[in-house]
Amino acid sequence: MTSVVITGKRYLTKPEEAEKFGPFERTYLAEGDSWMDSSAWNQGSLPEFLVRGFNRRGRSRLIVNISTSGHTLTKIVDMMNDELVWWLNQGTYDALLFSAGGNDFIDAARDAPPGQGLLFDMRGKPMPANGYDCVNPAALQRLVDYLNVNFAAIYQAVRSSGKNAATPIYLNAYDTPQARDAPAIRDLAGPWLYTAYTKNGIDPALWDQLTAGIFKDILHTITAWADGRSGVHVVPTSDLLDKAVPGSTGDSKDWVNEIHPNKSGWKKQVEAWLPLLS
Template sequence: MSGPASSKRPWTPGAGARTLAATLHGGAGMADIKLEVISTTTWAGSGNGNQVPVTNYSRVYLAQGDSWFSLGAVPPWATTNVLEGIWLKDRRLAVDCGYPGRTLAHMVDRVTDPTFDQLLAGKLAWPWDGLLMSGGGNDLIDALGVEPHHEREVRLLRRQDEWGSGSSASRYVCEEGWTTFRGHMLAVLDVLLARRDASRNPAMPVYLHTYDQVTPRFAPAGAGKGPWLAPALKAYGIPPDDWNPVADELIERLRQLWLGAAGPARNVHVIDTVGTLRRADPGTKGNSNDWENEIHPNKHGYGLLGEKWREVLDP
């Protein structure tokens, strides 16, 4: 799958990151260096990373997330992930627990992801310099997938007989369902922070990110993998001309949810990426602008998102 050549914009990962020996970053006397990402198997195989040269890194992060963070990106031959697009002023390492399709609730479930639990607060725990998180997108997709016959408290969209008046995209959003979703997300985040606070790293900063404006379209990531948003909006009878505004409304609500949950008191930080990517063209079924499929950026898009992470992690 590939879009027209004209949809590609040139990208270089930061000033001086064209090569490791390129122009120095910010006059600091050090070339930009790509964030090194390793699997949990590489880290845990030797026990607490004893065979990983941690002294070679200025920072060592724990990372957890969905397909935007996973080493098995979707699809692996055409895309990458946010972590692979981060270039920093010094050498740093991330131990990555990310997995495609994982919801935030799955990430903090000791049964679903026991390795992350051990790395965060168990026998494999380390004095991490931060927890990098990519979560909330799959939770939103799952909630959108609730069918119209269910009660309002568990669905994010209104049936046609419930649509409000006016032209705002919010008339399609079921406020009762959003209240349920918002409460669930904040409760799961509280569980994550409670486990952090009970670990050997109670002051560890947590970094979350917002998503960007997606174009609902029938562009799967492969056989049996999507699309996700377009079928849900179609099932509720929402006119295609309103698909982008509805998606933007929900992405903005999720953005505000994370921004409201952040703050120095809990040491939670948000990398705000809304408006970073050039959205896909409606009706396309493959790679378009900065998107490989309906909900995953392409390599160029992930590189642009990596720049946003750099702005927060470098200082």
């Protein structure tokens, strides 16, 4: 018995590459951001390590992966009619594995001009007692409200699809990283939080508190998506990983770069997923 992950595009053109290992006990559809995207060979992903976990347990599972690194929840909703809805109409899945929201928070902190996004511009201002005081609560509320509307659209798309109206949705809850100057390999992307904090003049002594507060907000936002929604489950992945060494610029502890786990980190993450999917 063998488990396999294959990208949606590859499955359409070369289905035999996966089907030769079938028939499969269960089939999952994975959608989301870089935590789900398997295209970064040097980084790893949840589906890749889930498959390894299934294989260690003698399970036969297929994961069709339509995730895209860097995608925000907003982008997923914008593309929904072109991709996610199409895949929902192709077959019945035993679960939708979904990772989104983290990039939306990070982009809101990093991409806007200083003081115009999620963070206050702290340049020239007294250092607050708590790093989380650097978060603009009005901007946070606007972001959360916007994400809630977007997830509602995803949920409605799944529930209104004839074949997957009852398909469970499992939500990635991420884990809290260490803000540091650790981009993806060869500076292809990132750093993310480090850029946001330095742009807004936030003292490094505040970074740990600020990052912990932001990722609690991410967790609370994602957890709330399951409230009152049938079949939506939040996977308890927070507080599983050992944080990287402050000031490190590469692979450290359970992190390959600033915001993505390494091999040891992914192994810890999937241990929270496997019991729910088995």
